[in-house]
Amino acid sequence: MCASVFRKRPCVSSAGMRLPDRKKPAWLPKIGSAKFPGKQPSWFRRPPRWKIQVFSSKSFNPSPRRITNCRLLRPRIDGRFPPPDDMKFPRALRSCPLARFAFVFLVLPAVLRAQSAAPAQIPSFLGWIPMQPVTAGQTIELDMHRFYFAGGSDLGLALPGPVTGQYSAAFDDQTFALQVALDKKASGLIEIPLRFFSHPPEGPALGRKETGVASMAAGGAAEKPVLEGVLLIGVRPADGNHFVYRPKGRKVGKVCVAGQFNGWNTTSHELKPAPDGSFELFVPMSPGAQQYKFVVDGEWTLDPENPEQADDGSGGRNSVARVAATDRGKPPVVFARSAESGKVVFRAVRGGSGIVQASTVLQLPDGNSRPVPHEISGEDVVVDAAGAPPGSWVRAVVSDAKGNVSNAARAPVQTPAEFQWQDGIIYYAFTDRFANGDQSNDRPVNDERVPPQANYQGGDFQGIRRKIDEGYFSDLGVNVLWLAPLNRNPDGAWQEYLPPYRFYTGYHGYWPVSHTEAEPRFGGDAALEEMISAAHGGDIYVIADLVLKHVHADHPLRKERPELFGALELPDGSKNLRRWDDHQFTTWFEEWLPAFDFDRPEAVKFLIGNAVDFAVRYKLDGYRLDAVKHIKPSFWWRYRTAMRTAVDPGRKVPLYSVGETFMDREGIMRFVGPNMLDGQFDFPLYDTIIDVFAKRKSGFEELEKSLSSSESVYGKETLMSPLLGNHDKARFMAYADGDLPDPSESDEEEVGWKNPPKVDDPAAYERLKLGLTFVLGIDGVPMIYYGDEIGMSGAGDPDNRRMMRWGDGVTAEENSVRSHFSKVAKARREHPSLRYGSRRPLVADGDRYAFVRAHLGDSALLAWNRGDNVTEYKFDVAPEMADGTYADVLSGREIEVKNGETAFKLEPMKSALFVAKKD
Known part of the structure; x- marks a missing residue:
């Protein structure tokens, strides 16, 4: 319990945060004005390491031997305590000062001594591991921190011995690195069971590096594993x-x-x-x-x-x-065909030869997974998963006689009753620039050195709330709001480190000066809580931007706890400013943005504690995590463990954590996994999207290659977020209209200051529509940046953060983009094939592109014509699409599928999304 209850001073959480009086947890006990003789004990003057929970009782005897209605609470991983169900002190303590004194000074110490030897432990965890594509002859090394948390358990990993001609494996339980070396002759699918067993500290350690290939300890085979997982390797033939x-x-x-x-x-x-x-x-x-x-x-x-x-x-x-590529034909494509009464059927679409091998894995809701028996019947893979608990999924992968490995397909054993994050479409409502709902909090910084583009412009929580109430987001088809950072930011103006040394304010929210207060210019705590409540009432989820890398120099923590931050000056005397690569985890962004030292446990505890507090206090549904690559991976598994143990319990939908990392796909995945982040924004795919749709410098074959790479590297289980733009990138329309790149200025930010882009070519809107259809038609949790739904333009930051336009300020062309987005977004939410389905490309050639998606009886055909002429398409869409009539959700036209084939024409610069026609 908080010592401040006794001392009548502001309450301080064990994460080091001051809690406003009106925010004191309702479950804190009311002790009254107890006065203790002499100096107060030291453990009253600081947040305690342990906490006693006492239940109400009709009678109470303050004898250590008779206290049976009292238990010790261990702090959570974030250093804070879970609110107990009942924190009322027994009647005898409330009414009798002597009994209260005896309990505090005699009984409590005795209970602490008796119970501190056996503290509660955070449970161990192992999450689902996506299939890993590896070329024969190569060695893969997985950081198991991404998937596995040991908790307080003493577990050892049992691995099978080497398989001649296939692989050998070893696990280092000091670094958590799992190495799998493939033989040059390896092919097809390799399932490696991962089983963690408990064993006494003096017993043999399983899977240690020094044992070579780990083998199960004596007696381990008979012991039930504490955790079970499957590492599936899809072997690519060795070109x-x-x-x-x-x-x-x-x-x-x-x-x-x-x-x-x-x-x-x-x-x-x-x-x-x-x-x-x-x-x-x-x-x-x-x-x-x-x-x-x-x-x-x-x-x-x-x-x-x-x-x-x-x-x-x-x-x-x-x-x-x-x-040179070896001609092995196309790889097979597998999709979920049906799931009824625990029987899940997958259908394989042949590539170059028949199916010879399949891997089927049952993925349980607690993160465990294990192989499940299957039967190959022709092109079908039949799995009996009867009895699997609700929330279980089955994953299937097949390979053919030529060694080609299929995609991974997943299907729920039972239809999910609750929202899944794959069902989400994110809208980034950049708070200060979205809508002004309360002009009384408009307080731009009064500094003539600050240009209007870099100052507060009036957007607030009330403006977002108003748009929720008006039904704007529901009409648009989005169901997840991403908010700019919530924390209070500094009041003044600050000069950038690099030329031309402009002055900026904290209108964006990324310079926190408080970890307990929402930004007053955005409406403060009350307006934020009302807005989130309104969103939840409209079935809209809310995720907030979370800044963990640094604080602003005006943050009180910088002065009170300077040891929590890293040094600005490097040993060689140079400044550690914007050293993105050579000092990736310690660099500062600006001299007035001190970076936390993530090697200090106190800093990690503070940040995680506040992340938990914000999520619980404001009822957030997730976080967008800023500057992920500049924070050590060891922080992220601690963060995820805290969310899983302190925030997720009792929720129908677990917290979604999506990160920002500007790296290649493999670099992005260093921070992603069920024990780290759920996913990140897919910037490698974004770059190709801009090249293909906006700049038109690459053909659709490059887009298919990029999309296939994302699907292969990330895996079906990962919740990545595809996008067309964000607050750090120039707007799509600036490229599509030809304003970028600017031949007279290579710096896109300077273009925004000197020659702000504007849309002159109506064809640019058609290019944007093509891109929107694509982003909403692929795997992941797609994100739309405010204003992109109407085709706003803008160069680099801050020109890409113009004030949102409403009403008469929106042109007819812009309204047509919004209508297009809404149609595709609503189709995505209505058709599970667009969210969960497997994807089979039909054509990817220059200006033509098409693929079909299918999942549990639902199917969709998506097609694009980027050219200047009408194009004819003819496809074999069986077995994904049954014979019948299909309608384009964009134009209303209909096509027929007969004997598994369909044909249609597509006008220039148009896309189509065909789904089964409703009766």
């Missing part, structure tokens, strides 16, 4: 290149090859000495051209025997290896 380096008389000690295939890693691929004095290595690589260089005793060098070279982009040259 690759044979690298050879000949020193030619030079004495050489070590030769490595670095290139695009390994992220230019200079040590990971070392060539082996050959009898003739050369060095050689076979490296599995994807088909196509790959640039590379040799690293000979630490020095970069071109391949002297390879004449093909390419510009390295820095004035130098790289050697080029070309890997």
Whole structure:
């Protein structure tokens, strides 16, 4: 309990936050004005490490042996205490000062001594692991922190021994790294069971690195595992290149090859000495051209025997290896066909040959998973999952005789009764620029150095609330609101570190000066709570932007607890400012934005405690997490454990955590998993979307390749978020209209200051519609940035944050974009194939693109024509689409599917979304 209850001072949570008086938890006991003789005990003057919960009782005897209605509460992982069901003190304590004194000074210490030796433990956890695509001959290393939390348990991982011709595996329980080395001849599907067993500390450790390939300890086979999981590896046949380096008389000690295939890693691929004095290595690589260089005793060098070279982009040259693709035909596609009475049926659409292997895994709601028996009947894979608990899913993957591995398809054993995050469409209502609902809180910073674009413009929580009440979001088809950071920001103006040294305010919310107060200019706590309540009343979920990397220099914590922050100056005397890569986890963004030191447990505890507090206090449904790549991965599994244990219990829908990381797909996934983040925004796919739809510099074959890469790397279980733009990117329309790139100014932010884009070409709106259909038609939780639903333009920040326009300020062309978005968004929410379905590409060629999606009897056909002429399409859409009539939700036109085939025409710069016609 909080010591301030006794001392009559502001309540301070055990996370170090001051709680406003009106925010004191209702469950705190009312002790009255007890006065204790002498100096108060020290444990009254600080948040206690332990806490006693006392239940009401009709009688009470303050004897340590008779206290049976009292129990010890251990603080949660965030350092705070869960509200007990009943914190009323017994009647005898409330009425008798002597009994109260005896309890506090005699009984409580005795109970603490008796029970502190056996504290409660946070339960261990293992979450679902997506299929990992790996090329034969390669080694994969998984950070199991992404999936596994040991809690307070002493668990060991039992792994099967090596399988000749397939793989060997080892787990290091110090680093939590799981390594799987595939044989060069490996093929098809490899299921590796992951079983965690409890064992005494003095017993054998399972899966330690020093044991080589881990084997089950004696007696382990008979013991029921505490946690169960399945690591499924989809083996890609080993296309690759044979690298050879000949020193030619030079004495050489070590030769490595670095290139695009390994992220230019200079040590990971070392060539082996050959009898003739050369060095050689076979490296599995994807088909196509790959640039590379040799690293000979630490020095970069071109391949002297390879004449093909390419510009390295820095004035130098790289050697080029070309890997020819082996013709194995198309991989099979598997989709969920039906799920009734616990029987789940998947249908495989053949690629190059028949189905020879299948993996079926039952994924349980507690995160455990295990193989489940199946039967292959022709093209069907039949799974009997009867008896599985509600919330269970079955995942199926197949491979064919040529070694091609399919996609992963998932189906619920029972139809989910509650909202799933795959059902969400996110709308980022950038608070200060969305809608002004209360002009009384309009207080722009009074500083002539601040341009209007960088100052507060009046948007607030009341404005968002008004749009909720008007039904704007429901009419649009979105059901998740993303709010800008909620915390109070500084009152003044601050100068940027880099030229041209402009002054900005905290209108965006990313410079917190308080962790207990919502921004007053946005309406403060009361308006925020009313807005969230209105959203929930309209079946709209709310996620808030959460800033964890830093605070503003005016934050009291900076002065009171300076040890929680890292140093601005580096050992060499330079400043650690915007060192995004070489000081990724410690860099500061500005001199007045001190970055937390994530190696300090006190800093981690403070941040996680406040994240829990905000989620609980404001009834948030999730967080968008800022600057994820600049916070150590070790923070994120602690954050997720706190959310899972302190926020999720009792909720119908678990908290959604989606991050922002500007890296490649593999870098993004370092922070994603059931024990870290649910997903992140798919910026690699975003870049291709802009190139294909807005700039029209790449064809649809590049979009299909990029989308397939996202699906393969992220996996079906991951809740990524595709997007067309956000507050850090220039608007889609600035590219589509040709305003960007600007030949006279390469800096997109400067374009916004000097020559703000405006839409002149009506065709740009049609390009935007094509992009909206795509983002709303693929896996994930799609996100729309405010204003993109009407085609607002804007260059770099802050020009991409113009005030939202309403009413007569919206043109007819802009209204047509909004209507288009609404139709596709509502179709997505009505048709599970667009949210959960498998996807089979039909054509991806230049200006033509189409794919079909199917899931549990629902199907959809999506098509695009980016060209300038009418295009004819003819597709085989069976078995996903049954014979019958299908209607385009955008134009209303109808098509017929007969004998599994359909044909139609598509006008220039149009997309179509065909679904089964309603009776």
